Amino acid sequence: xxxxxxxxxxxxxxxxxxxxxxxxxxxxxxxxxxxxxxxxxxxxxxxxxxxxxxxxxxxxxxxxxxxxxxxxxxxxxxxxxxxxxxxxxxxxxxxxxxxxxxxxxxxxxxxxxxxxxxxxxxxxxxxxxxxxxxxxxxxxxxxxxxxxxxxxxxxxxxxxxxxxxxxxxxxxxxxxxxxxxxxxxxxxxxxxxxxxxxxxxxxxxxxxxxxxxxxxxxxxxxxxxxxxxxxxxxxxxxxxxxxxxxxxxxxxxxxxxxxxxxxxxxxxxxxxxxxxxxxxxxxxxxxxxxxxxxxxxxxxxxxxxxxxxxxxxxxxxxxxxxxxxxxxxxxxxxxxxxxxxxxxxxxxxxxxxxxxx
Numbered sequence: 001x002x003x004x005x006x007x008x009x010x011x012x013x014x015x016x017x018x019x020x021x022x023x024x025x026x027x028x029x030x031x032x033x034x035x036x037x038x039x040x041x042x043x044x045x046x047x048x049x050x051x052x053x054x055x056x057x058x059x060x061x062x063x064x065x066x067x068x069x070x071x072x073x074x075x076x077x078x079x080x081x082x083x084x085x086x087x088x089x090x091x092x093x094x095x096x097x098x099x100x101x102x103x104x105x106x107x108x109x110x111x112x113x114x115x116x117x118x119x120x121x122x123x124x125x126x127x128x129x130x131x132x133x134x135x136x137x138x139x140x141x142x143x144x145x146x147x148x149x150x151x152x153x154x155x156x157x158x159x160x161x162x163x164x165x166x167x168x169x170x171x172x173x174x175x176x177x178x179x180x181x182x183x184x185x186x187x188x189x190x191x192x193x194x195x196x197x198x199x200x201x202x203x204x205x206x207x208x209x210x211x212x213x214x215x216x217x218x219x220x221x222x223x224x225x226x227x228x229x230x231x232x233x234x235x236x237x238x239x240x241x242x243x244x245x246x247x248x249x250x251x252x253x254x255x256x257x258x259x260x261x262x263x264x265x266x267x268x269x270x271x272x273x274x275x276x277x278x279x280x281x282x283x284x285x286x287x288x289x290x291x292x293x294x295x296x297x298x299x300x301x302x303x304x305x306x307x308x309x310x311x312x313x314x315x316x317x318x319x320x321x322x323x324x325x326x327x328x329x330x331x332x333x334x335x336x337x338x339x340x341x342x343x344x345x346x347x348x349x350x351x352x353x354x355x356x357x
Contacts, residue, residue: 057084061091068095108176111302118303118319119169126158168320171230172302175327182224182331186355189217189280192225193253196232196282200251209243212263213251217280220355227328228352232282234321235348239286242346247287255280255354268339268347279334280354285347291340299338300326 060077061084067074076092079085133151136143143151174180194215204211232251239249250263256276265285274281291299298304303319329336333353340346 057088061088065091073099115169115172115302115320119165122165122319123162126162130155130158165320168324172320172324172327175324175331180331182227182328184222184224184332186220186222187225189219189221189255190215192221192223193217193280193282196228197251197253200236204240204249207240207243208245209240210246210248211251212248214253216252216254216256216258218255219280221280221352222355223332223352224328228332231325231328231350232284234325235284235350238321239284239288239346242288243286244288249287250283250285252283252285253280265339265341265344265347267341267344268349271339272337272349275351278353279351282350282352283347285345287345290342290344291338291346292342293340296338296340300336 057080064074064077073095077088079088079092133155137148137151197213197215200213201211236249236251243249250261252261252263254261257274261283263285264283268285300322302323304322326336329350329352334351336351337349338346339349
C-alpha cells in the first residue's frame with residue numbers, strides 16, 4: 001500500500017485457479033445444455049409445424065387423389081389460403097369437372113342405349129307386318145287383285161316408315177357429334193323463307209285444317225337449306241298431327257318488328273322477347289289440346305312421348321323429330337323455344353341468326 005509515495009504495507013492476494021476453471025467449466029456445461037435443449041425444442045416445434053401444416057395436409061391430399069383415382073370420391077375438406085390450399089382448390093375444381101364429364105358421358109351412353117333398345121323394339125312391328133303380308137302374297141293364291149294391291153301398299157308404307165326411322169336415327173347420331181358442323185350457304189331471306197313456308201296448303205286442306213302462312217323475312221342468312229326444310233317439315237307435321245279438323249295452324253317467318261302478328265297466342269307474345277337485330281324468326285303455332293307444363297321440359301329429348309302410350313303412336317313419326325329439330329337449329333347458331341297451354345294450343349319459335357357483315 002502506498003501513502004505519500006511511501007510503502008507502508010503489503011497485501012497478499014491468493015487466486016484459486018482450479019476453482020475458477022471448475023466454475024467456468026460448470027457454467028459452460030450448463031449453458032451448453034440449455035442451448036441444446038432450446039435447439040431441440042425449436043427443432044421439434046419446426047418438425048411438428050411442418051408435419052401439421054405441410055406433410056399432413058399433403059398426405060391427406062394424396063389420399064384424396066388416390067381415392068378419386070380408384071373411383072371413390074370423398075367429401076371436400078377445408079382449404080387453406082397458402083400454396084397447398086391453392087393446390088387443393090385446383091384439385092377439387094378438376095375433380096368436379098371430371099365428375100361432371102363422367103356423368104355427362106354416362107347419361108349420353110344411357111340415352112344411346114335407350115334409343116337403340118326403343119328403335120329396335122319399334123322396328124319389330126313393321127318388320128313383322130312386312131313379313132306377314134309378303135308371305136301372304138307369296139303363298140295365298142286366293143287373294144283378290146284388290147287384296148294384293150292393299151297388301152303391297154301396306155308393305156311399302158311399312159318399308160317407308162322403317163327407312164324414315166333409320167334416316168332419323170342416322171341424322172340424330174351425326175348431329176350429336178360435337179365435331180360435326182353443317183356446311184352453310186348464303187341465301188336471300190325473302191326467297192328462301194318463302195320456299196320454307198309454302199307447299200303445306202294441300203296437306204292441310206286434305207286434313208281439313210286451316211293453314212295461315214306468310215313470309216316477311218328480308219336480308220341474307222347462312223343456312224343449310226336441306227336441314228332447315230327438315231326442321232319445318234318436322235314442326236308442321238307435328239302440328240298437323242295434333243290439330244283437329246276445322247282448327248288452325250299458323251306458319252310465319254319474319255325478321256323485323258313489323259312482322260309481329262296478332263295471331264300469336266297472348267301467353268306467347270307476353271313471354272318471348274324478340275331480337276330483330278340478331279335473328280329472323282320462324283313460328284309454327286297450332287290450336288289444339290296443348291302440352292302439360294311438365295312435358296314441355298322433356299319434349300326435345302329423343303323418343304320422348306307426350307302421350308306415353310307408345311301403342312298409340314302411328315307411322316307419322318319416329319319420336320326423334322323434335323330432338324333433331326333442336327340440334328339442327330343449334331348447329332345454325334340459333335335457338336328453338338316451345339310454349340303451350342292446355343286447351344289453347346302450342347307454339348314453336350325458331351330464331352335463325354342473320355348473316356353478319
